[in-house]
Amino acid sequence: MKWYLDFGHGGKDPGAIGPTNLKESDVALKIGMIIKENLENALEKVITTREDDKYYSLDYRTKKANNENCDYFISIHLNSATNSSAKGCEVWLYNENSKLKNLANNLCNNLSTKMDTPNRGVKYSKNLSVLKNTKMPALLIEIDFISNKEVEKSLRNDNHLKNIADTISSTLLSFVNKSIVEDKVFYRVCIGSFSNKDNAVNLKNEAICKGFKDTHIYTT
Incomplete structure (x- = not known):
């Protein structure tokens, strides 16, 4: 399979900002690069929007994925809310007919369990650019609320980021009947x-x- 991994925001667009100024774009990149490595270790083909802190438009992201003829489009984000106590993971799809509906449910369930955070479930939107302009099945993951002080603190922990990335990776690979390749001795x-x-x-x-x-x- 050929996966398109879209790490949200970047460069002049930091995305959501946590209470102590942690940027969504930085966290999405760190998690995304681990996912990339996990998928490639399982012999999956991976195309990314970015691999450093650069800005790319929404139009660029979807056109690149379409031009590369990717099989699936996965966008990585962190959520934010004015309510500082809000927390939980959710996954967005274009509509209920998406071929990734089961995958989206599994991502919500697995992330909620692994991170001990509320499962906000699968949601639908026909307005999100990366969902409506991609030719392949697409989903957008809102891992948790960076606006929550406790969540933001955990997102500064590299081990926690790896756990998130491994959970997403294993769920994606399971969808194509594969699993994470453990470190070999x-x-x-x-x-x-x-x-x-x-x-x-x-x-x-x-x-x-x-x-x-x-x-x-x-x-x-």
């Missing part, structure tokens, strides 16, 4: 020492013939 096996180089070379060649292509001779 490799173990090296040594097969003896020889004072005669010919004996070492013979054993190396024997190991290669048996399928152990990553075989080397070291001197000590």
Whole structure:
């Protein structure tokens, strides 16, 4: 699959600002880049709007996704409200006929559980540019309310951001019957020492013939 990851705002447009001046654009970028890495590790193709703090118009975002013929469009945002106690995650779709309705519900459920925040559910809008102007199925994730002081504080924690990103990543991958590739640990096996180089070379060649292509001779 080819995913289009749209990290909200950027550059001259910081998006929502938290009580201690944390910018939505920065948080969306950090979370989004982890999602990108997770998807690519699972051998998914990923196209992004931006990978640094630059501004791109809404028109640019949807045109790029359309030109790249992406399969799905995922936009990452943080919510904001004048009510400083507001919190919770929600996902926006263009309408109830969206092919991503089940995915949107799963994202709400999984993020709510992982972050211990209210599930505000799936919502619909035909006015959001990234939903109405994309040719592929699209959704917009409002992870939580950056305007909430407690939420903003947690969004400054890199471990919390990784948990959010991993939750989104695993939910997206599950939608296409894949899962996050865990960090791999490799173990090296040594097969003896020889004072005669010919004996070492013979054993190396024997190991290669048996399928152990990553075989080397070291001197000590």
